[in-house]
Amino acid sequence: MIKQRPSFDIAIIGAGIIGTAIARELARYQVKIALFEKDADVGQGTSCRNSGVVHAGFTCPVGSLKAEVCMEGNRVFADFCRELDVPYKKVGKLVIARDKEQIPELYRLRYVGQENGVDLRIIGWDDIKKMEPNVSAAVAAMHSPDSAITNPYLLSIACAENAVMNGVEIFLNTAVRDIEWKESSYLLQTGQGDYRADYVINAAGLYSDRIARMSGEDNYRIYPNRGEYYILDNNKSHLISRLIYPVPPLNSGGLGIHLTPTVDGNILIGPSTEYIDKRDDFSTTVPVLEQLLKEARDFVPGISAKDRIRSYAGIRSKIVPPSRGGFGDFIIKASPTRETFINLIGIESPGLTSAPGIARYVVNMIDQRENLRRKNDFQDSRKANVVFSELPETDKVRLSRENPDYGEVVCRCEGITKGEILSALNNPLGVRTVKGIKYRTRATMGRCQGGYCLSRIINIMQEAGMEFTDITLNGGTSRLFSGQVKGVI
Amino acid sequence: MSGDLLSCNLLCEEERDLVIIGAGPAGLAAAISAYRQGVRDILIIEREARPGGILNQCIHDGFGLHKFSQALTGPEYIDRFIKEVAELNIEILTGSLVTGLSRDKVVTVSNRKQGLFRIRAEAVILAMGSRERSAGAIGLPGQRPAGIYTAGLAQNLMNIHNIMIGKRAVILGSGDIGLIMARRLTLEGASVEAVIELMPYPGGLQRNIVQCLQDYKISLRLSQTVIRVEGKDRVEAVLVSGVDDRLEPVPGTEERIECDTLILSVGLIPENELSREAGIQLDPATEGPLVTDSYSTGVPGIFCCGNVLHIHDVVDYVSDEAEKAGVMAAGYILRESRERSGEDRNFIYMEAGTGIKYILPQLVKPDFRGEFSLRVEKPGKNVEILFLAGDKVLFKKKYYRVDPSQMLRISCPDGLLTGQDLVAGQPAAVKVVVE
Ligand SMILES: Cc1cc2nc3c(=O)[nH]c(=O)nc-3n(C[C@H](O)[C@H](O)[C@H](O)COP(=O)(O)OP(=O)(O)OC[C@H]3O[C@@H](n4cnc5c(N)ncnc54)[C@H](O)[C@@H]3O)c2cc1C
Ligand SMILES: Cc1cc2nc3c(=O)[nH]c(=O)nc-3n(C[C@H](O)[C@H](O)[C@H](O)COP(=O)(O)OP(=O)(O)OC[C@H]3O[C@@H](n4cnc5c(N)ncnc54)[C@H](O)[C@@H]3O)c2cc1C
Numbered sequence: 001m002i003k004q005r006p007s008f009d010i011a012i013i014g015a016g017i018i019g020t021a022i023a024r025e026l027a028r029y030q031v032k033i034a035l036f037e038k039d040a041d042v043g044q045g046t047s048c049r050n051s052g053v054v055h056a057g058f059t060c061p062v063g064s065l066k067a068e069v070c071m072e073g074n075r076v077f078a079d080f081c082r083e084l085d086v087p088y089k090k091v092g093k094l095v096i097a098r099d100k101e102q103i104p105e106l107y108r109l110r111y112v113g114q115e116n117g118v119d120l121r122i123i124g125w126d127d128i129k130k131m132e133p134n135v136s137a138a139v140a141a142m143h144s145p146d147s148a149i150t151n152p153y154l155l156s157i158a159c160a161e162n163a164v165m166n167g168v169e170i171f172l173n174t175a176v177r178d179i180e181w182k183e184s185s186y187l188l189q190t191g192q193g194d195y196r197a198d199y200v201i202n203a204a205g206l207y208s209d210r211i212a213r214m215s216g217e218d219n220y221r222i223y224p225n226r227g228e229y230y231i232l233d234n235n236k237s238h239l240i241s242r243l244i245y246p247v248p249p250l251n252s253g254g255l256g257i258h259l260t261p262t263v264d265g266n267i268l269i270g271p272s273t274e275y276i277d278k279r280d281d282f283s284t285t286v287p288v289l290e291q292l293l294k295e296a297r298d299f300v301p302g303i304s305a306k307d308r309i310r311s312y313a314g315i316r317s318k319i320v321p322p323s324r325g326g327f328g329d330f331i332i333k334a335s336p337t338r339e340t341f342i343n344l345i346g347i348e349s350p351g352l353t354s355a356p357g358i359a360r361y362v363v364n365m366i367d368q369r370e371n372l373r374r375k376n377d378f379q380d381s382r383k384a385n386v387v388f389s390e391l392p393e394t395d396k397v398r399l400s401r402e403n404p405d406y407g408e409v410v411c412r413c414e415g416i417t418k419g420e421i422l423s424a425l426n427n428p429l430g431v432r433t434v435k436g437i438k439y440r441t442r443a444t445m446g447r448c449q450g451g452y453c454l455s456r457i458i459n460i461m462q463e464a465g466m467e468f469t470d471i472t473l474n475g476g477t478s479r480l481f482s483g484q485v486k487g488v489i
Numbered sequence: 490m491s492g493d494l495l496s497c498n499l500l501c502e503e504e505r506d507l508v509i510i511g512a513g514p515a516g517l518a519a520a521i522s523a524y525r526q527g528v529r530d531i532l533i534i535e536r537e538a539r540p541g542g543i544l545n546q547c548i549h550d551g552f553g554l555h556k557f558s559q560a561l562t563g564p565e566y567i568d569r570f571i572k573e574v575a576e577l578n579i580e581i582l583t584g585s586l587v588t589g590l591s592r593d594k595v596v597t598v599s600n601r602k603q604g605l606f607r608i609r610a611e612a613v614i615l616a617m618g619s620r621e622r623s624a625g626a627i628g629l630p631g632q633r634p635a636g637i638y639t640a641g642l643a644q645n646l647m648n649i650h651n652i653m654i655g656k657r658a659v660i661l662g663s664g665d666i667g668l669i670m671a672r673r674l675t676l677e678g679a680s681v682e683a684v685i686e687l688m689p690y691p692g693g694l695q696r697n698i699v700q701c702l703q704d705y706k707i708s709l710r711l712s713q714t715v716i717r718v719e720g721k722d723r724v725e726a727v728l729v730s731g732v733d734d735r736l737e738p739v740p741g742t743e744e745r746i747e748c749d750t751l752i753l754s755v756g757l758i759p760e761n762e763l764s765r766e767a768g769i770q771l772d773p774a775t776e777g778p779l780v781t782d783s784y785s786t787g788v789p790g791i792f793c794c795g796n797v798l799h800i801h802d803v804v805d806y807v808s809d810e811a812e813k814a815g816v817m818a819a820g821y822i823l824r825e826s827r828e829r830s831g832e833d834r835n836f837i838y839m840e841a842g843t844g845i846k847y848i849l850p851q852l853v854k855p856d857f858r859g860e861f862s863l864r865v866e867k868p869g870k871n872v873e874i875l876f877l878a879g880d881k882v883l884f885k886k887k888y889y890r891v892d893p894s895q896m897l898r899i900s901c902p903d904g905l906l907t908g909q910d911l912v913a914g915q916p917a918a919v920k921v922v923v924e
Contacts, residue, residue, distance in 0.1 A: 230628070231625070235765075280721060281632075282632055282633070283630065283631045283632050283717060283718075283719075284628075284630045284631065285630050285631075285717070286630050286716050286738060289628050289630060293628075305628070306626075308625060308626055308628055309623065309625045309626060310623075310624075310625030311625060311628055311629075311630070312633070393605075396605050397604060397605050397606075399604075400599060400604030400605045401603070401604035401605075402604075404601035404602070404604075405601075406604070407599050407600050407601045407602070407603065407604040407605065408584075408599075408600070408601045409536075409586045409588060409599050412536070412586060412588075412762075413762075415588065447623075447626075448620045448621070448623060449623035449624065449625050449626075450623075450642070451620055451621045451623060451639050451641065451642050452620065454642060455642065455645050455646055455649070455650060458646075458650070458652075459650075468650075468652055472635065472722075473634070473635035473722075474635075474722070476722050477722040477723055478634060478635040478722035478723055479635060479722075479723060480635050480636075480654075481646070481652050481653060481654055481655075482653050482654065482655050482656050482749070483653045484651050484652065484653055485647055485651045485652070485653050485677050486677055486678065
C-alpha cells in the first residue's frame with residue numbers, strides 16, 4: 001500500500017523573515033501552505049543576525065528590484081509592525097562625513113535616494129552636534145528621517161505566528177533534502193518524511209543556491225560574507241538617539257561599521273565585511289572585534305570596552321564573488337524550466353526592510369498564474385506577549401497581584417517575570433528551547449548574559465515537564481547538560 | 490480598580506527603620522550588629538528562597554579560618570549567622586527581589602505573594618553581592634554554542650541543582666571560583682584539560698592554586714588566552730594562544746584543545762544597579778559605591794558592605810565589614826551621629842596612587858581609627874606601602890609578598906591623619922603607593 005503523503009498547494013523552504021513574511025502574505029488567500037525550517041525555531045539564520053534597521057532606500061541602485069521592494073517595505077513597515085505587535089521606532093539616520101573628501105559621496109547618496117523617492121537633507125556640524133551631542137567632530141551629514149529600527153527576530157516569530165493563526169502549517173527541525181518533480185507535483189524529501197506541493201518557494205537564505213540546484217538550476221552561487229558585531233549595555237543608550245553611519249566605504253559590500261540603537265535600548269557596533277569559506281561559521285574574531293571597538297570609539301568617544309555585553313556575527317548571502325565585491329540585485333525568479341518553482345537568491349541587506357515588499361511580489365507572481373481567491377476570515381493582527389517591564393506601573397501592580405507568576409522576577413537585568421517565561425515556553429509554534437525563550441522574552445540577553453536567570457529558566461522548563469538532559473540551547477545536539485552529578489539518588 | 494490599587498500602593502507604603510537588601514554574609518552580619526546596637530525594626534529582603542547568599546553553593550571548606558579559627562564549609566559558616574538572625578527574630582523576606590531604590594530610600598519589591606509593592610526605610614544597607622563577568626563582557630571570540638558557563642553558574646547548577654554540565658572542560662581565568670570548580674569537576678569525574686590565565690600571575694589565592702590545581706595535577710597556563718571557541722551546537726574545542734606584554738595574542742603560539750565545556754572565571758562585578766538608580770556615586774576602581782569611614786554612601790542613610798562595595802576574597806572579612814556598617818546604620822537611625830552620614834564634607838580623600846588598585850574607605854575623618862582595605866595592582870616581593878601627604882611619608886608598612894588576589898587590611902595608626910589640614914568643603918588627599 002502506498003502511504004498517503006501530506007500534500008500542500010505551496011511549500012515554502014526557509015522560515016527566516018523572507019519565508020515567514022511570504023507565508024503570512026499568502027495566508028490571506030485560499031491556499032494550503034507548508035513552511036519548512038531546518039532549525040528548531042523560526043528566524044535563527046540571518047534574520048536574527050543583522051542590524052534590525054528599516055532602511056530608507058538611498059543605497060539601492062535606481063531602477064533595481066532592490067529599490068522597488070525596499071521602498072515599498074519602508075513605506076508599509078510601521079503598519080506591518082503594528083499589525084504584528086512588534087516594536088518599531090522611526091529614529092532616523094545620520095550618514096556622517098568625517099572629512100571634506102567624503103562630501104561628494106554624501107551628495108551622490110542623496111541623489112540616488114531622491115531618485116528613489118527618499119526624503120533626505122544635508123546638514124552641517126552645528127546641526128549634527130545638536131542632534132547627536134556625543135559624536136565626535138564631523139564636517140557634514142545626510143539626515144534620513146525615514147530610517148527606522150525594529151526587532152528582527154520578533155518579527156520572524158510574529159509573521160510565523162500570524163501565519164499559523166491563518167492556517168499555515170510550520171514544520172520545524174525539518175530540513176528539505178531533495179526535491180523531485182513527480183506525477184505533476186513536487187515531492188519534497190525531508191529528514192522527517194516526504195511532502196507533496198504544487199509550488200515551491202525557495203527562501204532558504206544562505207542555502208538558497210542549494211535548493212535552487214534541486215530544481216535543476218545550477219547557475220546560482222552564494223558567497224558567504226560575514227559581519228561581526230558588538231552589543232553594548234543598555235545603560236549606554238543615551239549616547240546616541242538615531243542611527244549613526246559612516247559614508248559607506250567604496251566597494252566594501254557593506255555599509256561600513258555603524259552604530260545602531262536597538263528597540264531595547266542597546267547599541268550595536270558593526271558589522272564588518274569579510275568573505276569567508278563556510279556559510280555556518282558565525283565566529284567572531286579577535287582582530288575584527290578590536291577594529292569594531294576602535295571605529296566605534298572614533299565616532300562616539302564615550303564608548304568603552306567595559307560597555308560590551310556580547311558579540312555576534314551574521315552572514316550575508318552574496319551573489320557577487322569576492323573578486324568583484326559590492327552588491328548584487330535581489331533575484332526573485334521562477335525557474336526557467338518550471339514556473340511553479342520560485343527562487344529568492346541573494347536576499348542580503350536590505351532584505352529585512354524589503355520583506356513585506358518581497359512577500360507581495362512573490363504572491364503577485366503566483367496570483368498571475370492562479371488567480372488566487374482571498375479568504376474572508378483572514379486575521380491580520382497578532383498580539384505579542386506581555387512585556388512586564390514596559391507596562392505602566394498601575395498595570396504592573398494589578399497584574400503582579402492577580403497572577404503570582406508576574407510577581408516573580410526571573411531575569412533581574414531586564415526585569416523579566418516568570419509569567420513571561422511561561423508564555424514564551426508555551427508559544428504557538430511549539431518551540432521548547434532556551435534560545436526560543438531568549439528571543440521571545442530577552443531573558444539571558446542583558447548585562448549578566450544568563451548568569452542569574454539561566455538556572456531559573458531551567459527550573460521552569462523542568463516544572464513544565466521537560467527532562468533537564470533534553471534541554472537544548474537551540475535544538476539538535478545543542479544540549480546544555482551532560483547528566484547528573486555523582487551520588488544523587 | 491487599578492486606580493485604587495495605585496493609590497493604595499503609594500499610600501500604604503510600609504515603613505521600616507532599617508531595610509537590608511540581600512541576605513548573604515554581608516546582609517546577615519549587618520542585621521545582627523544593627524540589632525545589637527538597639528535597632529529593632531529591621532527587614533532583610535532576599536531574592537532567593539533562603540538566606541545565605543553565595544555561600545549556599547560553596548560546599549568546599551576554608552571559610553571561617555579568621556573569624557572562628559575553624560575551616561568550615563560555606564553552608565556551615567553561614568548557618569551560624571542564619572541561626573542568630575532567627576534567634577533575634579529579625580525578619581527576612583525571602584523570594585523577594587528589590588527592583589528599585591530611590592534617593593529618599595523608598596524600596597520597590599516584587600514577590601509572588603504580594604506582587605509589586607513599596608517600603609519606605611529610614612536607613613538602607615546595600616548588601617547585594619556581586620555578579621560574574623560574562624563571555625560577552627570580555628569579548629570572547631568564536632562561536633556561541635551550548636557549553637559555555639561562568640564558574641559561579643556552573644557551581645550553582647552542580648551544587649544546588651545536581652546537574653552535571655559537561656565531561657571535558659577548559660577553564661578560562663584563574664579566579665578563585667574557577668579554581669574551586671576545576672577541583673569540583675575533577676571530583677565529579679570530568680576531565681579538566683587546563684586553566685588558562687591571561688595575566689602572567691594567577692587571579693586566585695595561592696592556597697586554591699595548591700589545593701585545587703596542583704593536588705589534582707591540573708595545568709595552569711599563564712599568559713595565555715582563548716582566541717576562538719569552536720562548535721556549532723555544543724562546544725567542540727577552544728583555540729588557545731600565548732599573549733605578549735600588551736596582552737595581545739602572539740601568532741604562531743596557537744594550540745587547539747578539545748573540550749565540550751568552557752568555564753569562565755574572569756572576575757566578579759559588584760551588583761550596583763540599585764545604587765546607580767538611587768544616584769549613588771561609584772568608584773571606578775572598585776565598581777562599588779564611594780564610601781566614608783562610616784560605610785555611608787554619598788546618599789545619607791544608605792550604607793554599603795560586602796561584595797557590592799568591593800570584591801572580597803575571604804568571607805570572614807565581609808562579616809567584619811558588615812558588622813561595622815550595621816553599627817553605623819544603627820547610629821544613623823538612632824540619631825547619634827547624623828553628622829557622620831556623608832552630608833559633612835570635611836573628609837580626607839584617600840587616593841589610590843601608583844601600584845594600588847583601590848583603597849577603601851575612600852573618604853575618612855581625621856580622627857579615623859578603623860581599618861583600610863586595599864588591593865595592589867600586581868604581585869610584588871619585599872614592597873612597602875606608603876601613605877603620603879604631598880611628599881611627606883605619614884606611615885609605611887612592609888610586606889614580604891603582595892598579590893592582587895589578596896585583599897590587604899591596614900589598621901589606621903592612631904593620630905595618622907589628625908595633623909592633616911582640612912580645607913573647608915575640600916577634602917585633603919592622602920595618597921597610598923607601593924614602592
Ligand atoms: C550583517 C548583516 C546585517 C544586516 N542588516 C540589515 C538591516 O539592518 N536591515 C535590513 O533590511 N537588512 C539587513 N540585513 C539583511 C537581512 O538580514 C536579510 O536580508 C534577511 O534576514 C534575509 O532573510 P531570509 O529569510 O532570506 O534568510 P534567513 O534568515 O537566513 O532564512 C533562511 C532560512 O532557511 C532555512 N533553511 C536553509 N536551508 C534549508 C533547508 N534545506 N530546509 C529547510 N530550511 C532551510 C535556514 O535555516 C533559515 O532559517 C543584514 C544582513 C546581514 C548579514
Ligand atoms: C564561588 C565562590 C567561592 C568562594 N570561596 C571562598 C572561600 O573559600 N573562602 C572564603 O573565605 N570566601 C570565599 N568566597 C568569598 C565570599 O563567599 C564572598 O565574599 C561573600 O559571599 C560575599 O558576601 P555578600 O553578602 O557580600 O554577597 P553574596 O553572598 O553574594 O550575597 C548577596 C545576597 O544578596 C541577594 N540579592 C542581590 N540583589 C538582590 C536584590 N535586588 N533583591 C534581593 N536580594 C538581592 C543575593 O541573592 C544574595 O543572597 C567565595 C565566593 C564565591 C563567589
